Amino acid sequence: MFSFKRMAGVMKRDWANNRKTFFILMAVLFVVQIVFSFFTPSVLKFVLYIGLIVTIGKLVFWDYPDGNRRLAALLLPASNAEKYASQWLWAFVILPISVVVAVAAGQFLGYTLITLINSSIWINPFYFLCISWGFVLRILIVETVTFAGCLLFRKSRTLKTWLVAVGYFLFLFFALEKVLSIKSETSWQVSISADTENYLLKMNDEWIAPWWSSDVALAITGAVVVVFLHVWTYFRLKEEEA
Amino acid sequence: MIHIKNLKFGYNRKSLVLDGIDLSLGAGAITGLLGKNGVGKTTLLKLIAGALRPDGGEVSVLGHSPEKRSVDFLSQIYLLPEEMPEMHLTIDKYMSIHAPFYPRFSEDEFRGFLAELEITDTSVSMSKLSMGNRKKVFIAFALATNARLILMDEPTNGLDIHSKSVLRKLLRTKADEDRLIIISTHQVRDLQNILDAVVILDNTKVLLNADTYAITQRLFFGIADGSENPDDVLYSAPSVAGTQIVRVNGKGEESDVDVELLFNAAFNAKQKITELFNK
Numbered sequence: 001m002f003s004f005k006r007m008a009g010v011m012k013r014d015w016a017n018n019r020k021t022f023f024i025l026m027a028v029l030f031v032v033q034i035v036f037s038f039f040t041p042s043v044l045k046f047v048l049y050i051g052l053i054v055t056i057g058k059l060v061f062w063d064y065p066d067g068n069r070r071l072a073a074l075l076l077p078a079s080n081a082e083k084y085a086s087q088w089l090w091a092f093v094i095l096p097i098s099v100v101v102a103v104a105a106g107q108f109l110g111y112t113l114i115t116l117i118n119s120s121i122w123i124n125p126f127y128f129l130c131i132s133w134g135f136v137l138r139i140l141i142v143e144t145v146t147f148a149g150c151l152l153f154r155k156s157r158t159l160k161t162w163l164v165a166v167g168y169f170l171f172l173f174f175a176l177e178k179v180l181s182i183k184s185e186t187s188w189q190v191s192i193s194a195d196t197e198n199y200l201l202k203m204n205d206e207w208i209a210p211w212w213s214s215d216v217a218l219a220i221t222g223a224v225v226v227v228f229l230h231v232w233t234y235f236r237l238k239e240e241e242a
Numbered sequence: 243m244i245h246i247k248n249l250k251f252g253y254n255r256k257s258l259v260l261d262g263i264d265l266s267l268g269a270g271a272i273t274g275l276l277g278k279n280g281v282g283k284t285t286l287l288k289l290i291a292g293a294l295r296p297d298g299g300e301v302s303v304l305g306h307s308p309e310k311r312s313v314d315f316l317s318q319i320y321l322l323p324e325e326m327p328e329m330h331l332t333i334d335k336y337m338s339i340h341a342p343f344y345p346r347f348s349e350d351e352f353r354g355f356l357a358e359l360e361i362t363d364t365s366v367s368m369s370k371l372s373m374g375n376r377k378k379v380f381i382a383f384a385l386a387t388n389a390r391l392i393l394m395d396e397p398t399n400g401l402d403i404h405s406k407s408v409l410r411k412l413l414r415t416k417a418d419e420d421r422l423i424i425i426s427t428h429q430v431r432d433l434q435n436i437l438d439a440v441v442i443l444d445n446t447k448v449l450l451n452a453d454t455y456a457i458t459q460r461l462f463f464g465i466a467d468g469s470e471n472p473d474d475v476l477y478s479a480p481s482v483a484g485t486q487i488v489r490v491n492g493k494g495e496e497s498d499v500d501v502e503l504l505f506n507a508a509f510n511a512k513q514k515i516t517e518l519f520n521k
Binding site for chain 2: 003006009012013016017020066068069071072074075076077078079080082239241242
């Protein structure tokens with residue numbers, strides 16, 4: 001029988017062991033976002049974000065790469081479903097919300113600073129929140145890959161998961177969106193800058209691709225991959241050995 | 243409490259660590275699990291705890307199939323590994339987080355055991371403790387869970403002489419008729435006086451599984467006096483007091499089990515040991 005009390009106990013255990021790393025990573029994300037507010041967003045920004053998100057993913061299934069900790073986690077008196085649910089909440093609720101809050105706060109501060117430094121420029125400091133849902137969608141997809149990767153890889157799991165996540169993103173942007181876009185040659189550029197100012201500017205300047213194409217592509221492929229990876233991760237956890 | 247039938251397990255398909263293990267162990271004992279390096283002692287403990295899945299055969303522990311890792315099962319067992327995981331928690335925090343998972347956990351006992359093991363400051367981070375002191379914390383926690391099955395892998399490694407003595411006392415205190423404590427160890431001298439039964443693994447099989455009463459009924463441990471029949475001597479080793487021997491106990495003489503001598507005798511005269519204990 002699934003027990004929310006036990007699941008909360010597992011979450012409490014994970015929080016107690018991870019809170020320091022969690023706060024450090026959020027602080028890094030916050031500072032990086034302030035710095036990025038002064039530069040034009042680029043592919044590099046995306047790669048760095050993925051790196052950060054995957055690093056945050058280290059907090060998920062944090063026990064499993066280490067033999068002794070894995071043994072302790074597997075033999076913790078909670079059901080596989082409770083352990084899975086705890087990790088799921090970390091990966092798909094707490095971490096994304098925290099990332100969005102850290103990024104939004106960083107951007108708010110960054111844009112406010114830009115406005116204060118140069119009064120002729122005004123950028124809405126709440127701009128990020130207008131498009132954050134697309135950002136969250138991307139985080140959720142990357143977190144799904146991370147979720148599975150953290151349980152799959154024992155050694156160098158961050159690097160391996162990072163490579164898988166980048167590969168997955170490249171696949172998503174370069175292959176699938178290209179197929180779904182009306183004007184295929186340039187559509188991927190739109191997608192990469194989907195959560196940037198350029199996206200809106202380009203939309204106003206020139207109708208390049210259906211505005212929904214990148215997000216629909218993300219949502220459809222994401223949903224398929226997300227469901228598959230979630231089911232896979234659960235059974236992987238269930239059959240995990242010390 | 244533990245019923246194992248024709249258990250097979252290997253870390254790869256080519257070679258099995260355990261092949262055809264049959265073992266039944268009841269509650270109310272402290273059982274020593276012995277064997278040479280790499281024979282599969284830790285593997286067997288993990289299989290019993292459900293941390294590994296058998297490749298064949300059946301394992302039943304407390305009426306459960308361990309590999310399912312049901313909550314009811316896991317809350318009744320505790321596996322103390324040889325190496326302790328590093329935790330960035332204070333001892334108090336560790337207890338408050340982990341104790342609720344064990345319904346029979348006693349905080350008073352935990353603090354009492356820690357005090358006996360000379361761990362007085364429970365507000366210190368476990369990551370700052372030495373390996374030996376961290377082990378003491380986990381030993382105290384293991385015993386305070388009041389789990390029905392406690393599995394310990396090399397519990398005396400890293401402990402000082404005083405702590406080994408305290409551990410023996412605590413183990414004897416916690417041994418009751420509803421509980422089974424299995425200790426895998428190479429340091430047989432550290433624990434031999436508290437063992438109620440001995441299981442020796444050899445080459446993927448169980449070489450010996452007997453309680454100390456059955457062992458002393460069949461074997462005599464002592465100093466050679468020259469009157470022994472050489473055919474009855476399973477093992478001998480020189481010592482300061484004379485030549486220590488393990489021989490067949492044909493006359494029902496009383497002696498105390500010397501686990502180290504027993505271990506050597508078992509490997510020195512496998513055939514004889516098998517015959518004696520399978521009668």
